[in-house]
Amino acid sequence: MYSLTDEQRLIFSECRRIATEEFAPRAFTWDDEPPTENVELLADLELVGLNYPIELGGGGLSEFEVCLQIEAIGRICPDTAQSVYRRSMIAPRVIEMFGSESLKEEYITDVTAGERSISVAISEPQAGSDVQNIGTQLVEDGDGYLLTGEKTWITQGESADSLVVWTRLPDSNMGVVVVDTDQAGVARETDYTNMAGDTQTHFTFSEVSVPESHVVVSGKSGFKRMLRALNWERCASAMGCIAIALCAFDTAVEYAKTREQFGQSISEFQGLRWKFADMAMQIQLGRTMVYNTVITAVENECPPNRLQSSIAALYATEVCNNVVDEALQIHGANGYQQGHPLEYLYRLVRGKRIAAGTDEMLRNTIADAVLDEGLADLPDLMN
Numbered sequence: 001m002y003s004l005t006d007e008q009r010l011i012f013s014e015c016r017r018i019a020t021e022e023f024a025p026r027a028f029t030w031d032d033e034p035p036t037e038n039v040e041l042l043a044d045l046e047l048v049g050l051n052y053p054i055e056l057g058g059g060g061l062s063e064f065e066v067c068l069q070i071e072a073i074g075r076i077c078p079d080t081a082q083s084v085y086r087r088s089m090i091a092p093r094v095i096e097m098f099g100s101e102s103l104k105e106e107y108i109t110d111v112t113a114g115e116r117s118i119s120v121a122i123s124e125p126q127a128g129s130d131v132q133n134i135g136t137q138l139v140e141d142g143d144g145y146l147l148t149g150e151k152t153w154i155t156q157g158e159s160a161d162s163l164v165v166w167t168r169l170p171d172s173n174m175g176v177v178v179v180d181t182d183q184a185g186v187a188r189e190t191d192y193t194n195m196a197g198d199t200q201t202h203f204t205f206s207e208v209s210v211p212e213s214h215v216v217v218s219g220k221s222g223f224k225r226m227l228r229a230l231n232w233e234r235c236a237s238a239m240g241c242i243a244i245a246l247c248a249f250d251t252a253v254e255y256a257k258t259r260e261q262f263g264q265s266i267s268e269f270q271g272l273r274w275k276f277a278d279m280a281m282q283i284q285l286g287r288t289m290v291y292n293t294v295i296t297a298v299e300n301e302c303p304p305n306r307l308q309s310s311i312a313a314l315y316a317t318e319v320c321n322n323v324v325d326e327a328l329q330i331h332g333a334n335g336y337q338q339g340h341p342l343e344y345l346y347r348l349v350r351g352k353r354i355a356a357g358t359d360e361m362l363r364n365t366i367a368d369a370v371l372d373e374g375l376a377d378l379p380d381l382m383n
């Protein structure tokens with residue numbers, strides 16, 4: 001049984017306090033812009049990048065503390081939680097894991113100060129789930145390289161200062177490079193608006209200059225390392241899903257206790273009580289799964305393994321889709337109205353079944369892992 005340190009309890013309660021006092025009034029309204037002002041406030045309080053080294057402006061802590069933040073903030077304002085984990089566990093995390101000291105100094109310090117937004121650019125029109133089919137190509141050019149290709153569906157691409165780009169390398173292995181969006185040859189072609197109202201951008205790269213120092217992953221084992229790093233994204237996204245489920249659950253509890261039909265509170269109908277029991281069971285299981293996966297990885301000082309992180313991501317996605325749907329059902333027509341928090345959450349959670357690996361691809365990964373290696377005994381699962 002893991003017990004929280006005093007510092008971890010303080011992080012959780014401070015994040016919850018800030019979210020309640022500062023973020024709650026505008027929660028569920030971040031349809032068409034990221035909650036930049038909330039991120040700036042958290043950065044001022046040194047609460048962005050808790051898992052990065054202190055020398056880079058981080059908290060010198062781990063991904064576990066980031067998950068505590070995601071839960072505390074996301075239960076009140078899911079979009080702010082997502083902005084926190086985008087900075088801690090997705091694109092910048094790849095730079096922090098694999099980049100040179102000078103690259104980290106340049107990029108991560110800005111991220112923890114809330115001054116640089118970095119998006120991850122993997123998908124291409126012909127390469128969604130099939131990431132090995134990407135056509136973006138890096139070629140040698142004097143002392144450095146040139147990058148040509150296109151990327152699509154990039155979250156917060158509209159406001160991104162930099163991109164962590166998956167590409168094919170001159171030796172035809174897969175790798176990762178960092179480019180800035182204001183560089184010559186980088187063009188934001190189209191901004192799409194998804195169902196949750198977020199902008200997703202299509203970029204093209206035409207012979208964009210990439211110095212050697214900005215090639216962060218290369219070599220024969222590069223692709224394997226890139227996939228392993230993605231497991232942090234899966235855990236962060238899973239925790240975000242659990243936070244959304246908690247948010248919807250709280251809304252449903254509050255509503256059910258005050259709405260009366262047939263002369264009594266609807267929370268007294270057994271048909272609804274069992275919904276609350278099922279929702280609570282799913283949330284608790286999902287939450288335990290994510291925290292166990294993250295704690296094990298932190299203790300082992302390496303990214304989570306593919307089986308644990310894929311199960312956590314898939315289960316948490318199913319939990320949040322189910323809980324938001326049931327919470328809306330409990331609200332009846334009141335929950336089905338535009339502008340209601342559940343209307344927003346309903347649109348938001350649907351994308352979680354597609355982003356960062358579809359349900360089907362996560363099932364493929366889980367099946368690959370258990371058919372290759374069997375389902376491990378508990379001591380092995382903790383590796």
Ligand SMILES: Cc1cc2nc3c(=O)[nH]c(=O)nc-3n(C[C@H](O)[C@H](O)[C@H](O)COP(=O)(O)OP(=O)(O)OC[C@H]3O[C@@H](n4cnc5c(N)ncnc54)[C@H](O)[C@@H]3O)c2cc1C
Pocket residue numbers: 119120121122123127128129130152153154155156194200351352354355356357358359360361364
């Ligand atoms: C909200 C959101 C945010 C996103 N943000 C980003 C981002 O920031 N950066 C980025 O690079 N990308 C981003 N994406 C893109 C995302 O990574 C892709 O949408 C995802 O990888 C799936 O690719 P696709 O949409 O092309 O679907 P496809 O790969 O074309 O799949 C279509 C359908 O076929 C199924 N399918 C495909 N292959 C298999 C298979 N082998 N077995 C079984 N079923 C299969 C899929 O599961 C899916 O149901 C985002 C997407 C969404 C929805």
